[in-house]
Amino acid sequence: MRWIVSISVLFVLSGLFTACMNQHATSNTADTGKFGKVTESKVIGVYKGDLPCTDCEAIKTVLTLTENKEYVLEYIYVGKSQEAFSKSGKWELSNTELDLSDLDYRYKVEDKQLRQLDLSGKEIAGELADRYILRQLP
CATH class of the missing domain: 1.20.5 (Single alpha-helices involved in coiled-coils or other helix-helix interfaces)
Structure with a gap:
């Protein structure tokens, strides 16, 4: 038993x-x-957002990723200057992270948006965390 x-x-x-x-x-x-596997074809496009700025209202940012793996990053320091700055170069996709040549930080690829990571490659936390996002334009 x-x-x-x-x-x-x-x-x-x-x-x-x-x-x-x-x-x-x-x-x-x-x-x-939700998003499926991150592929290069999913990240191609134009992304836009207003990133936080310590000595201005915001950093108006536009990032364009092309099919030939080149990027153009344009930004304006709102409330400080009307002058537009830009960088360009090549981009690489590694798993879910986007690496832009000549930049110290990376982006995490999410559904129709890119989340800027800190200099050590970690997600930015705190009150302003949601402002470090560039949304893909339709």
């Missing part, structure tokens, strides 16, 4: 373990399924 109880408990525990593992796998798949 004791043998039957032991086996029954093992079956119940293994069933619970399997159910938990399946639930965990399903939730991970749902998280990555």
